[in-house]
Amino acid sequence: MKREGTDVRFVGIRHGAETVIGRLFVDNTVAEVAEAAEFYADLPDWLRQAASLPGGRCYRTEIDEVPAVPASARVLCVGLNYRLHAEEAGLPIPEHPAFFGRWTVSLVADGAPVAVPSNEPGLDWEVELAAVVGRPLSGVCPDEALAGVFGYAAFNDLSARRHQMHSPLWTLGKNADGSGPFSAVVTADEVGDPRVGLRLLTRVNGETVQDASTADMIFPVGELLAYLSEVMTLHPGDVIATGTPHGVGFKRTPPRYLRGGDTVGVEIERIGSVSNHIVPTAAAASPDRRTLRVRDRHPAAGPLTWLTGGA
Numbered sequence: 678m679k680r681e682g683t684d685v686r687f688v689g690i691r692h693g694a695e696t697v698i699g700r701l702f703v704d705n706t707v708a709e710v711a712e713a714a715e716f717y718a719d720l721p722d723w724l725r726q727a728a729s730l731p732g733g734r735c736y737r738t739e740i741d742e743v744p745a746v747p748a749s750a751r752v753l754c755v756g757l758n759y760r761l762h763a764e765e766a767g768l769p770i771p772e773h774p775a776f777f778g779r780w781t782v783s784l785v786a787d788g789a790p791v792a793v794p795s796n797e798p799g800l801d802w803e804v805e806l807a808a809v810v811g812r813p814l815s816g817v818c819p820d821e822a823l824a825g826v827f828g829y830a831a832f833n834d835l836s837a838r839r840h841q842m843h844s845p846l847w848t849l850g851k852n853a854d855g856s857g858p859f860s861a862v863v864t865a866d867e868v869g870d871p872r873v874g875l876r877l878l879t880r881v882n883g884e885t886v887q888d889a890s891t892a893d894m895i896f897p898v899g900e901l902l903a904y905l906s907e908v909m910t911l912h913p914g915d916v917i918a919t920g921t922p923h924g925v926g927f928k929r930t931p932p933r934y935l936r937g938g939d940t941v942g943v944e945i946e947r948i949g950s951v952s953n954h955i956v957p958t959a960a961a962a963s964p965d966r967r968t969l970r971v972r973d974r975h976p977a978a979g980p981l982t983w984l985t986g987g988a
Contacts, residue, residue, distance in 0.1 A: 685727070686861040686949070687828070688744040689713065689786065698723075699733070701861050707740055708732030713747040716848045717914040720811055720827060724864075742786040744830075744859040744879060746809065752779035754805075754834060754851065755901060757891045758920025765923045774896045774904055777847045779918070784857040787951045792958045794853045799934025800835045800955065803921035804879040804887050804905050804943035806871060807832035808898050809862055814911040817820040822906060823899030829868050831860040831945040832918050833953070835935070858943070860951040866970070868947045872897045876946040877922060882939055888924030891945075 681735025686701040687710070696713040708730045710716060716723045746752075751950065755774045757763050763770055785791065839852020868875070874892030878885060891897075896904070901917055911917075926933040935941055935955045942952035944956055 683726050685724075685864045685867060687727075688737065688746040688861045689745040691741040691743050695742060696743055696746075696748065699740070700727045702732050702738060704732070707737055708733040708736055711916070713745070714749065716911075717747050720913055723764045727983040742788070744781075744784040744786055744857075745862045746781060746784070746859075746916055748781055749912075750781050750914040750916055752784065752857070752913075752916045752918065753777075754779055754903065755920045756847065758901075759889065759922040760895060761889065761893055761923035762921060762925070763895070765925075765928050774901055776905070777851055779852055779857060779914055783855065784851045784859045785855045785953070786858060787858070787953070789855060789858070789953055790956045791855045791858065792853075792956050793935070793937060794837050794840070795958055796923060797831045797837045797839050797853075797934075798932075799926075799936045800853070800856065801838050801926040801934055802879050802881065802886065802941050802943070803834035803836060804877045804889075805834050805918045805921050806875065806891055806918065806945055806947070806948070807859065808902065808917045809916040810902070810911045810917070811865070811913055813913070814902055814906045815909075817903055817906050819897075819899030819903045821904035823870065823897075825902065825911075826898065827913065828862040828863045828864045829871070829945075829948050830862045830916075830947050831943050831951050832916075833858040833941065833943045834918060834921060835941075836927075838884060838932075840935070852863075858941075858951040858953045860943075860945075860949045863948050869901060871919075875948070879924065880942050880944075880945045881935065886926070886933075887924035887943075889924065891919075892955045893922060894919065926941065938956055943949070949986070 690697040692988035698716040699707040807830045837850045871891040874890040937957040939955040944950035
């Protein structure tokens with residue numbers, strides 16, 4: 678059930694080699710909650726503690742932001758999961774979802790620059806709803822699977838099409854450095870069931886290039902997670918990217934790609950947005966953000982025994 682008057686979102690904060698999960702407040706301040714692996718190991722307790730936080734004392738622009746997922750997360754992406762996208766691709770509606778894998782190292786946060794890989798004409802955009810698993814799921818039905826979602830994020834599955842199309846296995850074209858922009862994670866009770874239809878948008882330099890609804894999904898979120906759980910146990914923190922709607926660049930006449938100097942943003946109703954600047958390969962660099970310090974920690978969360986080093 679949705680908690681009235683709340684807006685519960687989470688971002689990741691880089692602390693050296695560690696990722697810390699922080700709660701993002703409506704005024705764009707952030708408060709640390711727990712190290713990512715610790716957070717996802719006991720979500721109910723950490724969510725209670727996060728709910729008690731009165732606010733952050735550091736602005737989002739001052740942190741070294743990363744996606745709010747643990748390093749151990751598996752990122753499983755489904756292709757061809759929107760009817761109109763299958764139509765624009767000239768392909769039949771699939772009988773079963775087709776998954777491919779991403780690595781967490783390919784994920785980046787809002788504002789991070791994304792480089793065009795060498796020997797690629799550019800990158801293609803793909804707005805996607807990403808579901809973050811909140812409990813172990815094995816052999817579950819679609820309703821149980823949907824109830825096991827911790828939260829959702831807006832995801833841009835930026836694709837290196839030339840390398841993707843070199844093989845029927847899409848892994849290489851879907852794992853270019855920094856090619857997975859990932860928004861803050863909003864808890865599932867804030868979003869509701871995506872089957873009701875959430876608007877998805879992609880904008881390139883302010884121009885809308887994708888405008889669709891999750892109601893056009895072939896396999897909704899619960900069915901996707903249930904299907905995966907027939908073979909593999911899904912764990913808290915795993916990410917399921919649920920496919921893109923019609924309007925991608927490589928199916929245009931002529932094909933259109935993102936190149937250095939472009940800005941691409943994706944947005945999903947009730948969830949949020951992520952925007953990134955495209956740069957030539959040699960120009961890629963980390964965002965200039967300061968690290969969030971321990972002062973943001975709420976006393977209820979307990980001591981930071983896992984952290985060492987400076988204040």
